[in-house]
Amino acid sequence: MELKEKFRKCLERMRRTKNTSQIDFQYISEKPKDGDLLFGHKEIVNTLDKVIEQSPESFTIGLYGDWGSGKSSIAETLQSDLLKKNIPLMIFDVWKHEGDALRRTFIRETHHFFKNHEKWKSKYNGKDDLLDELTKTKKGVKRNSLKFTQLLKGAILFPVSIFTIGFLVWVLTDIILGLDYFQRDDIPGAITTFLGLFSVSYLFKYAEKFIENIKGDKEEYIQEKIQDPIEFETKFKELLKNLNNDIQKVVFVFDNLDRVSGEKAVQIMSTIKTFLDPIDKSIKEKNIVFLVPCDESAIKRHLRKTLNYSKDFKGDDYHRYASEYLRKFFNTIIWIPELYINELEGFTVRKLEDTKIEDFKNDELSALIVLIFDKNPRQIIQFINILISNYLLIKERRIEGFSLKEDIAKLAKYLLLIQKFPDIMDVYKYTLSYDLESLPPELNEEKDGERKFTHKRISEFYNFLKLTEHVRIESLDLFFKLRRSDFENKLENSVRLIKLIETNRISDILKLKKTNITEETDKLLINDFDFIEKFNLENKQSELSEIVIEKMRKMSNPILLAKFIDGLLHLLKHKEIELLPKTYRMIYNKLKQQENNISDINPKLLIEECYNKIADKSEKEKLRRVIAKRHVEDFVNAHDIK
Known part of the structure; x- marks a missing residue:
């Protein structure tokens, strides 16, 4: 029995020293594989395809869906489908360029898209100097153009001045050489003497200087980058005219609009209508379609903050106002439907299997993830990737008393807690409160008559604990350090x-x-x-x-x-x-x-x-x-x- 126990301990030590790098695992990509869309998104792509084909000029489409519901994946798949129909689709990430000037950046990105795209570059004739006025400030020197009177003045004065100089040279020569008279036969000698004293290059410089004096003073100038909206419209029109005639329609997607700040989001929407629409109408041979994927509720919040009408509207009035604003902005709208819970369950299980980690094949774990992220496939993927990293960390440390196979759902719950309630978990940590079910008194403290944590925030925390009560964390002590002393x-x-x-x-x-x-x-x-x-x-x-x-x-x-x-x-x-x-x-x-x-x-x-x-x-x-x-x-x- 004693020998058997020693053998077991030996095997345990060997298991602990096993290199973590030998673990076979795989992070999950947020992009669908080969356009393999789920949750009925392929039908949405097909619908958008038909809408775009039949749309008139200056057509704006709204694609409503929650953050992480698959809007970007739909746009990317639509881009591939339209490519086969000779319709360019450019995705402009407004979040990525939030700090840049929208018109300037949009024109620059559009030029590079057509210039560098494998298919469209052969059908686009635009050159990089098209962007010079967008990106460069020119400095130079200019003169006033010669007038007729200046030309006449030069034609008279220049030969007179040459004759005068020659005469003076002859006089000096006569004095120096002691010539008492000057005959016709002496002219070649005088010219030779004159050219000997003044080189030909000097005469050219004299002539150039003489002409400059006639033209007037130099004038330095600075040509600033274009700023006026009309100038941007003209530049964008020039860009579109560089596309071959066989391209009749162009689609622009303004992605991640709901991620930018409220003021910026409203500014972008206004720009689409006031800047891009007139361009489209002025180019009859090119129909332009704008597709704007966004979270409807987020855009309405942006409108409420930016347009400053909350004081005049009560209750749901501002919702109606915002809805009317969006109806005027979009020509048509498509909603991404809510997901079925059983679809998300299957999706979560498949993604956990895709990690190639055996310990992730856990019913408690998959149920926990689906309960928290019941509307958002992207958040599910992001959380699984977070879980993988922390799983590898604990695998490296080999914490005694913590079994990754048995306790993986507990680790997931802790990661969810610090992700969703970092402020509350900080209180647990600083007050050394390790019993998750026992709320630290500090959470109900007031400072200057105000609660540190609102009743709503505490209620959200309680609801989370209730929702995840099937996964019980006995003590937070281990998770705060994720290692043993x-x-x-x-x-x-x-x-x-x-x-x-x-x-x-x-x-x-x-x-x-x-x-x-x-x-x-x-x-x-x-x-x-x-x-x-x-x-x-x-x-x-x-x-x-x-x-x-x-x-x-x-x-x-x-x-x-x-x-x-x-x-x-x-x-x-x-x-x-x-x-x-x-x-x-x-x-x-x-x-x-x-x-x-x-x-x-x-x-x-x-x-x-x-x-x-x-x-x-x-x-x-x-x-x-x-x-x-x-x-x-x-x-x-x-x-x-x-």
């Missing part, structure tokens, strides 16, 4: 031991005698009894002391503290062991701070296993007073003595 790792199975102490099951377990075990005895109690009996604490007092100190340091609830100390003292009594002196000092300090529940601790054990083990006489005396005071007060209160 060095002392816990050194003391094998310490997690289970501490859990039994925390829940105060030690006293019940130790009451059980093997001679009293019957078929009706709780099997869990029997297993815990066997565990305690076989747990070897020989030469492990130091590790146990450190674990106990660490646990007690984090405890702030006096009831839980009293239960823990009572369970610990029962264990020490049963195992006949003594902890390090600093452990007893910790117990004394904790009881001194939180003495209200001392009476919940077995008084005999408190004296024998704690009071008698304290070496410092002053601390021992102080503890005696605390114990005596608390028990006297409890006795007085119990018997209503006044």
